[in-house]
Amino acid sequence: MRIDPHALSVPPPTPTAETLPFWQAARRGELLLQRCADCSRWVFYPRALCPHCWSDRLDWAPASARGTVRSFTVVHKPGHPAWAVAAPYTVAVIDLEEGPRMLSALVGIEPAEARVGLAVRARFVEVGEWTLPFFEPAG
Amino acid sequence: MRAAIVGVGEVPPQRSTEGRTTMSFLADAARRAVADAGIGKDRIDGLLVGPQVGETPQHVPATVAEYLGLQPRMANVVDLGGASGPGMVWRAAAAIAAGMAETVLCVLGNHREPVAPRSPNRNPIREFDVPFGASGANTAYALLKTRHMAEFGTSDRDFAELAALARSNAQTNPTAIWHGRPADVDGILASPWVAEPLHLAEIVMPVAGGDAVIVTSESVAAGLELPHAPVLLTGAGEMVTHRAMSQAPSLTTGPLKPSMAQALAQAGLGIDGIGLLSLYDCYTVMLAITLEDAGLCAPGRFADWMRDHDLAPGGDLPLNPNGGQLGIGQADLAGGLSHVVEAVHQLRGTADGRQARAARSALVTGNGATMSEAVALVLEAS
Numbered sequence: 001m002r003i004d005p006h007a008l009s010v011p012p013p014t015p016t017a018e019t020l021p022f023w024q025a026a027r028r029g030e031l032l033l034q035r036c037a038d039c040s041r042w043v044f045y046p047r048a049l050c051p052h053c054w055s056d057r058l059d060w061a062p063a064s065a066r067g068t069v070r071s072f073t074v075v076h077k078p079g080h081p082a083w084a085v086a087a088p089y090t091v092a093v094i095d096l097e098e099g100p101r102m103l104s105a106l107v108g109i110e111p112a113e114a115r116v117g118l119a120v121r122a123r124f125v126e127v128g129e130w131t132l133p134f135f136e137p138a139g
Numbered sequence: 140m141r142a143a144i145v146g147v148g149e150v151p152p153q154r155s156t157e158g159r160t161t162m163s164f165l166a167d168a169a170r171r172a173v174a175d176a177g178i179g180k181d182r183i184d185g186l187l188v189g190p191q192v193g194e195t196p197q198h199v200p201a202t203v204a205e206y207l208g209l210q211p212r213m214a215n216v217v218d219l220g221g222a223s224g225p226g227m228v229w230r231a232a233a234a235i236a237a238g239m240a241e242t243v244l245c246v247l248g249n250h251r252e253p254v255a256p257r258s259p260n261r262n263p264i265r266e267f268d269v270p271f272g273a274s275g276a277n278t279a280y281a282l283l284k285t286r287h288m289a290e291f292g293t294s295d296r297d298f299a300e301l302a303a304l305a306r307s308n309a310q311t312n313p314t315a316i317w318h319g320r321p322a323d324v325d326g327i328l329a330s331p332w333v334a335e336p337l338h339l340a341e342i343v344m345p346v347a348g349g350d351a352v353i354v355t356s357e358s359v360a361a362g363l364e365l366p367h368a369p370v371l372l373t374g375a376g377e378m379v380t381h382r383a384m385s386q387a388p389s390l391t392t393g394p395l396k397p398s399m400a401q402a403l404a405q406a407g408l409g410i411d412g413i414g415l416l417s418l419y420d421c422y423t424v425m426l427a428i429t430l431e432d433a434g435l436c437a438p439g440r441f442a443d444w445m446r447d448h449d450l451a452p453g454g455d456l457p458l459n460p461n462g463g464q465l466g467i468g469q470a471d472l473a474g475g476l477s478h479v480v481e482a483v484h485q486l487r488g489t490a491d492g493r494q495a496r497a498a499r500s501a502l503v504t505g506n507g508a509t510m511s512e513a514v515a516l517v518l519e520a521s
């Protein structure tokens with residue numbers, strides 16, 4: 001089954017002062033990540049210091065929102081009951097082009113079509129109060 | 140000065156425990172371990188406990204000490220998920236070496252009500268995993284299995300062999316939750332998908348239970364009239380690499396690899412000097428990666444390796460003779476300590492009905508969170 005994200009009523013993100021810009025950018029359809037002004041490496045999830053070099057000079061920068069599937073699972077029995085209506089659905093770890101990895105759900109794809117190495121791009125979907133960066137095949 | 144395990148206790152796993160508290164399971168496990176050691180409870184002057192979701196969020200050591208009528212000179216929480224149990228044993232040894240305590244009780248346990256309590260704050264997972272449909276450990280370990288299959292060409296059947304072995308070994312252990320219910324590879328594969336490619340029978344059954352271990356120094360142990368020979372801690376290693384599965388440095392090798400290497404080096408042993416494997420097995424894929432990370436076989440070749448060995452209790456290299464957690468059930472954090480308890484029974488010859496052939500050394504592992512918290516121990520018969 002393909003996820004119909006608009007029909008979901010699931011636990012929302014829980015932004016902190018450190019992470020709020022990421023979620024605000026998602027509302028604009030932008031995947032905003034942190035980039036270290038000292039070591040130039042990209043950082044996800046957002047934090048107050050660079051985990052690579054401990055610099056606190058982290059700038060927000062728009063990312064390509066493209067990546068590849070590092071791994072995936074087709075969830076039949078969700079850990080949270082709110083996702084039961086969407087099961088079976090596909091959760092993936094994405095290797096972002098910029099280097100960091102993030103977890104998301106795949107949309108616009110049948111679970112049986114998911115593959116390690118699949119090229120994907122972010123698709124921003126309003127779910128309740130927030131906009132979530134899901135991923136779909138890059139085509 | 141080496142540390143010695145002089146007593147172990149395990150509460151038989153149970154599926155549900157209405158009306159009982161976690162504290163009562165800790166007490167039950169502790170009493171069994173003290174009885175096993177043949178010492179009085181007042182000899183205990185150190186206490187290591189785990190975090191408790193829901194019941195006692197803070198001041199856990201004081202609460203447990205008070206409940207048990209102990210006044211320890213050293214008390215602490217060890218919060219390493221499934222690695223907490225083995226992590227306790229090493230910390231007990233360190234505390235004893237530092238003069239903080241002489242005899243340390245390590246205890247973990249849990250009750251099991253119909254509805255499990257949820258942890259109040261689990262960031263960053265709560266913020267960056269849960270909104271995308273990834274709640275709980277099943278999705279995380281399914282991601283590991285997918286990647287293992289894609290990278291090495293391992294098959295669903297290969298992983299099912301590990302679950303079938305656990306279910307077979309569990310038939311030698313009357314307290315195992317799967318005792319009386321063996322399953323072959325086809326039976327494992329016939330169990331429903333939970334998070335594809337993970338089948339239900341590749342996942343530990345949650346149970347209530349408790350495990351406790353009494354650690355003291357080798358010299359103190361020598362002065363006690365012990366009913367059983369002490370088991371020595373001769374090597375240990377630990378590593379913590381991440382929290383959320385998306386942040387794992389690798390999906391096909393984990394922090395147990397350097398931890399096991401360090402534990403073996405401290406013990407002065409190679410992996411071929413190990414006679415018993417008591418390895419953390421929350422999921423088949425975790426056990427597969429641990430076998431490969433231990434250097435028992437090349438990455439991706441665990442199934443070939445299994446075919447070359449008899450891993451039953453009477454075999455050439457017993458692997459989780461009591462059934463492991465895939466066979467006995469997982470009593471939450473106590474599951475990590477159950478691998479220590481089983482290794483102690485095997486090394487001192489008290490593993491009734493499932494005694495391995497004269498194993499002198501055991502490799503014990505604990506694994507927490509998303510293959511991110513790792514502790515390895517080498518235990519040896521005295």
Ligand SMILES: [Zn+2]
Pocket residue numbers: 036037038039040041050051052053054055
């Ligand atoms: Zn940096």
